[in-house]
Amino acid sequence: MNELQERILKEGQVLGNGILKVDSFVNHQVDPNLMDACGREFAKRFAHVGATKILTAEISGIAPALTTAIHLRLPVVYARKTKPITMPDQVYLTLAPSHTKGRMVELIVSPEYLANNEKVLIIDDFLASGQTILGLVRLAETAGSKVVGIGTLIEKVFEGGRDVLKSVGVPIESIACIKSLDNNTITFVD
Amino acid sequence: MNELQERILKEGQVLGNGILKVDSFVNHQVDPNLMDACGREFAKRFAHVGATKILTAEISGIAPALTTAIHLRLPVVYARKTKPITMPDQVYLTLAPSHTKGRMVELIVSPEYLANNEKVLIIDDFLASGQTILGLVRLAETAGSKVVGIGTLIEKVFEGGRDVLKSVGVPIESIACIKSLDNNTITFVD
Numbered sequence: 048m049n050e051l052q053e054r055i056l057k058e059g060q061v062l063g064n065g066i067l068k069v070d071s072f073v074n075h076q077v078d079p080n081l082m083d084a085c086g087r088e089f090a091k092r093f094a095h096v097g098a099t100k101i102l103t104a105e106i107s108g109i110a111p112a113l114t115t116a117i118h119l120r121l122p123v124v125y126a127r128k129t130k131p132i133t134m135p136d137q138v139y140l141t142l143a144p145s146h147t148k149g150r151m152v153e154l155i156v157s158p159e160y161l162a163n164n165e166k167v168l169i170i171d172d173f174l175a176s177g178q179t180i181l182g183l184v185r186l187a188e189t190a191g192s193k194v195v196g197i198g199t200l201i202e203k204v205f206e207g208g209r210d211v212l213k214s215v216g217v218p219i220e221s222i223a224c225i226k227s228l229d230n231n232t233i234t235f236v237d
Numbered sequence: 238m239n240e241l242q243e244r245i246l247k248e249g250q251v252l253g254n255g256i257l258k259v260d261s262f263v264n265h266q267v268d269p270n271l272m273d274a275c276g277r278e279f280a281k282r283f284a285h286v287g288a289t290k291i292l293t294a295e296i297s298g299i300a301p302a303l304t305t306a307i308h309l310r311l312p313v314v315y316a317r318k319t320k321p322i323t324m325p326d327q328v329y330l331t332l333a334p335s336h337t338k339g340r341m342v343e344l345i346v347s348p349e350y351l352a353n354n355e356k357v358l359i360i361d362d363f364l365a366s367g368q369t370i371l372g373l374v375r376l377a378e379t380a381g382s383k384v385v386g387i388g389t390l391i392e393k394v395f396e397g398g399r400d401v402l403k404s405v406g407v408p409i410e411s412i413a414c415i416k417s418l419d420n421n422t423i424t425f426v427d
Contacts, residue, residue: 068323075324076314076350077299079306106315109267109299116269117304124266125296132337133258134265147322160266 050084051200052223052235061231065175065203066147073172073200077110085222086114089170089198092220093119096195098168100124102161102183104154111200112170121168124161126154126183135159139189143182146175154182156190163191174199174221177208184215201225204236240274241390242413242425251421255365255393256337263362263390267300275412276304279360279388282410283309286385288358290314292351292373294344301390302360311358314351316344316373325349329379333372336365344372348380355382364389364411367398374405391415394426 048056060068072078089111101123103112109125116123130138134157145152161167167187169180180197187194194217202209202221205228209219224236238246250258262268279301291313293302299315306313320328324347335342351357357377359370370387377384384407392399392411395418399409414426 062323066323070321070323070347071350074321075317075347076312077303077306078312079303080310082303083307105296106299106317109296110303113267113269113272113300113303114307116267117273120270122266122268127265127296131260131264133252133256133260157260157265160261 048235049222050081054078054081055201055223056233059233061228061233065206065228067201067203067225067228067233069201073110074107082110083114085111085200086116087118088222089115089220090118093168093196093198093218096168096218097166098195099166100161100168101170102126102156102167102187103170104128104179104183107172108170111172115168115170115198124156126156126186128152128154130155139186141182141185143178144176145179154179154186156186158190161187161190161192165190165192166195167192168196168198169194170198172200174202174208174219175206177211180208180212184212196220203228238425239412240271244268244271245391245413246423249423251418251423255396255418257391257393257415257418257423259391263300264297272300273304275301275390276306277308278412279305279410280308283358283386283388283408286358286408287356288385289356290351290358290382291360292316292346292357292377293360294318294369294373297362298360301362305358305360305388314346316346316376318342318344320345329376331372331375333368334366335369344369344376346376346380351377351380351382353381355380356385357382358386358388359384360388362390364392364398364409365396367401370398370402374402386410393418
């Protein structure tokens with residue numbers, strides 16, 4: 048069992064409806080040492096894919112993407128959910144359903160920072176239904192770039208996101224794979 | 238001239254209305270090595286204040302707050318602008334005007350992660366009018382904690398935020414202090 052799994056068992060809270068609360072170390076309060084260890088682990092697992100840029104989605108993807116970027120020494124771009132006034136009028140925009148928000152959210156990237164022929168490593172906090180990550184894949188491909196890997200801190204295997212992403216044809220790595228949250232019990236994949 | 242100042246001169250864009258676009262290394266794309274260097278610098282400047290927790294505001298504060306947290310080995314909490322479903326019903330909430338959004342935004346922290354008697358170091362990307370940081374100060378003080386320092390990557394001195402924050406009575410440190418953006422020219426404080 049790795050450090051992230053241990054922390055999930057110790058502090059994760061099952062809220063029902065498939066929601067796992069990890070606000071004390073990932074989503075509201077962040078443990079920087081744990082996040083740095085996860086970034087180092089992603090850097091190791093994706094060392095061979097030749098990424099030139101890391102892509103994530105605000106807000107909760109920023110921390111693991113940044114620590115991965117530090118260890119791989121690559122720039123990281125976070126897709127915005129609202130268009131700031133500093134962004135040009137012409138952007139890449141896609142929609143993805145948000146499970147925790149119960150509605151569609153926009154994912155927006157400026158063409159200034161996602162160009163042709165980048166090799167994009169996608170890093171996010173959760174892999175659940177896979178829809179947010181699929182949105183990031185669409186953004187990267189629309190920009191003429193190629194996704195070369197997908198890494199998430201926590202995969203909720205029972206939501207089937209890995210199957211949804213299979214068509215992308217790249218390595219998918221999760222640091223903690225959760226098989227079930229049934230009966231308020233967190234069970235990891237063996 | 239430090240590394241951040243050099244980068245601002247090289248890539249910063251003056252958009253008018255006092256807005257400086259640094260989306261290529263701070264606000265949309267992040268340079269992880271630069272951000273790590275800034276975190277190390279904050280850790281050095283605030284080593285003496287005895288902070289027990291770092292507080293920032295999503296979204297753009299997360300990167301510098303996280304790298305500072307890595308170097309100080311402290312947990313970091315980011316105030317949310319919308320209340321996620323994982324947050325309890327009873328929260329600390331304050332309002333602050335957002336210059337770039339042109340409206341009031343909410344800053345929300347769960348009492349679970351901002352408790353009595355914390356010594357709080359506030360880190361953010363910009364110090365402009367000081368209103369967002371003043372909102373973070375109110376959140377910390379409402380929680381019964383004490384702010385012990387304020388650090389920002391870029392201070393727009395001409396917006397007067399430092400005077401607004403003087404009453405907090407703590408050290409305020411900025412890595413790049415901009416005196417003027419007049420005539421589309423970035424001028425640093427000597």
